[in-house]
Amino acid sequence: MTHRMVTATLALIGLIVALYLSLWRVGLIGTLACGAEGGCDTVQTSSYAAFLGIPVAFYGVAGYVALLGVSLVGLQPRWIVRREPTIALAMLAGLGVAFSAYLTYLEAAVIHAWCGYCILSAGIITGILVAAIVGFRDGQRRTEANKADSKS
Amino acid sequence: MARPMSLKPFYAVLGGIAVVGAGWLAYSGRRSSGAAQLEPVPAEAVAAADAFPGHVLGSDSAPIEVVEYADFQCPACAQFAILTMHDVKERLIQTGRVRWRFRDFPLEIHDKSQLAHHSAACAGEQTQFWAMHDQLYYNQSRWYGERPAAAGRMFRDFARTIGLDVGAYDSCMESSRYRARIAASAQQGISQGVASTPTFIIDGRRVAGSMAYDPLHHMIDSLIALKQR
Numbered sequence: 001m002t003h004r005m006v007t008a009t010l011a012l013i014g015l016i017v018a019l020y021l022s023l024w025r026v027g028l029i030g031t032l033a034c035g036a037e038g039g040c041d042t043v044q045t046s047s048y049a050a051f052l053g054i055p056v057a058f059y060g061v062a063g064y065v066a067l068l069g070v071s072l073v074g075l076q077p078r079w080i081v082r083r084e085p086t087i088a089l090a091m092l093a094g095l096g097v098a099f100s101a102y103l104t105y106l107e108a109a110v111i112h113a114w115c116g117y118c119i120l121s122a123g124i125i126t127g128i129l130v131a132a133i134v135g136f137r138d139g140q141r142r143t144e145a146n147k148a149d150s151k152s
Numbered sequence: 153m154a155r156p157m158s159l160k161p162f163y164a165v166l167g168g169i170a171v172v173g174a175g176w177l178a179y180s181g182r183r184s185s186g187a188a189q190l191e192p193v194p195a196e197a198v199a200a201a202d203a204f205p206g207h208v209l210g211s212d213s214a215p216i217e218v219v220e221y222a223d224f225q226c227p228a229c230a231q232f233a234i235l236t237m238h239d240v241k242e243r244l245i246q247t248g249r250v251r252w253r254f255r256d257f258p259l260e261i262h263d264k265s266q267l268a269h270h271s272a273a274c275a276g277e278q279t280q281f282w283a284m285h286d287q288l289y290y291n292q293s294r295w296y297g298e299r300p301a302a303a304g305r306m307f308r309d310f311a312r313t314i315g316l317d318v319g320a321y322d323s324c325m326e327s328s329r330y331r332a333r334i335a336a337s338a339q340q341g342i343s344q345g346v347a348s349t350p351t352f353i354i355d356g357r358r359v360a361g362s363m364a365y366d367p368l369h370h371m372i373d374s375l376i377a378l379k380q381r
Contacts, residue, residue: 005162008162008166009165009166009169012166012169012170012173013169013173015173016169016170016173016176016177019173019177020176020177020180023177023180023181024261025261028181029177029180029181033180039227041226041227042226042227042228042231044261045223045226045227045228045259045261045348045349046228046348046360046361047347047348047351047360047361049348050347075159075162110361111361113227113228
């Protein structure tokens with residue numbers, strides 16, 4: 001249960017960051033607050049700021065909405081002891097971590113500029129994956145303990 | 153059996169984060185609402201301004217033409233202007249190997265781009281486009297985070313620094329007469345597949361992203377060699 005609270009909280013923070021970048025992308029926020037060096041501006045105006053024609057920030061919004069939704073559903077009494085939400089969280093976060101790793105590589109090796117919001121998002125998605133894995137292991141341990149109890 | 157943990161405190165924390173986040177987003181949106189909100193340029197005016205070929209440096213007989221689509225508020229464009237353009241001018245343009253064509257590509261996501269491009273166009277009216285180009289890029293970090301009104305005052309100072317007739321500059325800025333031309337330039341970029349800045353069209357080949365001098369001149373050398381075959 002606790003790990004789903006952690007994933008929900010992190011997903012909400014990630015969603016706010018992704019929304020900020022998306023609103024900037026559609027012109028509702030004039031200047032990115034990222035310091036005078038403008039690293040995030042360099043990253044966000046580069047040709048790598050879109051993936052398959054869709055701004056990367058939009059994928060972030062979709063991903064974090066999905067993670068938040070699964071986490072909150074997983075906290076409902078009907079789902080609380082089931083493992084499916086944890087598996088879904090781990091799979092979604094795994095995809096997110098892989099995508100973030102690719103974007104971080106682009107920042108370091110291709111664009112040569114760092115976007116603080118992207119790094120924050122990469123940290124958040126990694127945290128969600130860790131929490132989901134911990135939750136998955138806890139679930140496994142509980143299942144094994146229950147099996148042992150029922151045998152004895 | 154243990155009593156199930158109450159979710160109320162958790163939902164309260166989540167709600168608190170959501171409220172703070174929404175406040176931050178609303179504040180960020182309001183902070184930029186002082187941006188230069190320009191009326192859309194009529195399509196006919198853009199079409200009429202389509203003939204402007206861009207700001208050119210170099211010889212008409214240069215074997216290679218590079219078209220640079222750039223945004224004055226884009227840090228990567230400033231990086232190119234500061235780190236690479238000096239070598240490009242000295243070693244490629246002044247030697248007659250390259251003709252350089254700067255084309256306006258102000259991104260909508262930048263709140264002072266239109267103003268900066270118009271400022272450069274007004275300087276161009278007094279044959280000082282490239283001097284203003286340098287002022288805008290070399291001082292970008294100073295005006296990047298300013299409100300549009302303050303940035304406009306800085307651009308006026310740049311105009312004075314490069315020796316423009318400030319009265320003529322002011323009336324040019326007030327008239328907004330180059331807006332259609334700037335929009336036409338951006339439209340042309342879009343029609344050529346430009347989606348980010350800077351983007352270079354090097355002898356018809358599109359290259360997106362800031363470039364260091366070495367890869368740029370290697371590319372130009374090989375294109376010249378190809379033409380001489």
